[in-house]
Amino acid sequence: MNRILLPALAVLLLVTGCVTAPKNTLMQVSTIDALLAGAYDGQMTLDELKEHGDLGIGTFDALEGEMIVIDGKVYQARTDGAVYEMPDQATTPFADVVHFDADHTELLCGPLSAEDLQEKIDQLKPNRNLFLAFRIDGTFSSMKVRSVPKQEKPYPPLADVVKHQAVFEYKDIQGTVLGFRSPAFVKGIGVPGYHLHFISKDRTTGGHVLGLCLNDAILQADTCNDFFLTLTDRDEFGTLDLSKDRSHELEKVEK
Numbered sequence: 001m002n003r004i005l006l007p008a009l010a011v012l013l014l015v016t017g018c019v020t021a022p023k024n025t026l027m028q029v030s031t032i033d034a035l036l037a038g039a040y041d042g043q044m045t046l047d048e049l050k051e052h053g054d055l056g057i058g059t060f061d062a063l064e065g066e067m068i069v070i071d072g073k074v075y076q077a078r079t080d081g082a083v084y085e086m087p088d089q090a091t092t093p094f095a096d097v098v099h100f101d102a103d104h105t106e107l108l109c110g111p112l113s114a115e116d117l118q119e120k121i122d123q124l125k126p127n128r129n130l131f132l133a134f135r136i137d138g139t140f141s142s143m144k145v146r147s148v149p150k151q152e153k154p155y156p157p158l159a160d161v162v163k164h165q166a167v168f169e170y171k172d173i174q175g176t177v178l179g180f181r182s183p184a185f186v187k188g189i190g191v192p193g194y195h196l197h198f199i200s201k202d203r204t205t206g207g208h209v210l211g212l213c214l215n216d217a218i219l220q221a222d223t224c225n226d227f228f229l230t231l232t233d234r235d236e237f238g239t240l241d242l243s244k245d246r247s248h249e250l251e252k253v254e255k
């Protein structure tokens, strides 16, 4: 090809839309219905999980605590209310991660409840049929989080475990709320709508968000066009009955 044609071809590619922004991939380990049914055995090491993303949420082997992945580090919020950075060889039975690359940044001024915050994000990012990853760094006049205790086999269903969840409430705390908004069509695979976890700025506390009041914060959001689901071939997963509708159980577990 000659020297005149090459630049012309590049321009043509740009105008026809062949050159697009990179698509971020949300990578998920297992399905939410498998977790609801008690599939708590770790199936991916954190080492491998971190290859798929630097921001995310999930849980750990035997359902021991809530997972917060932030800035490439994996933290475990335990039922003692404290947060621990986890070693690479630890494993997860369920997690969602993304290589976070914000395509939208917005200053948020409170007071905003969790519901207000979700409405605000919906206004800023109205396409609810794509996945959205986000982190919200700021100050919160109140933050209510929970964690779940490590389970013994035979594992009880998640809806029974959360009856014994540990709940913590903090006032005037700095930190990061992070998580995902997933499309309605992921029902059974993921959590439709919002799923938020929190970690304090000093990385001493956190958990699954039950309620909050946001004062001032910076929202960073990242639209994800691609979804990658990884499943295990172990019997624990293969013998589960995943045919029933567990949305009622999910409702109990999330709130």
Ligand SMILES: [Zn+2]
Pocket: 057, 058, 066, 195, 196, 197, 208, 209
């Ligand atoms: Zn959670």
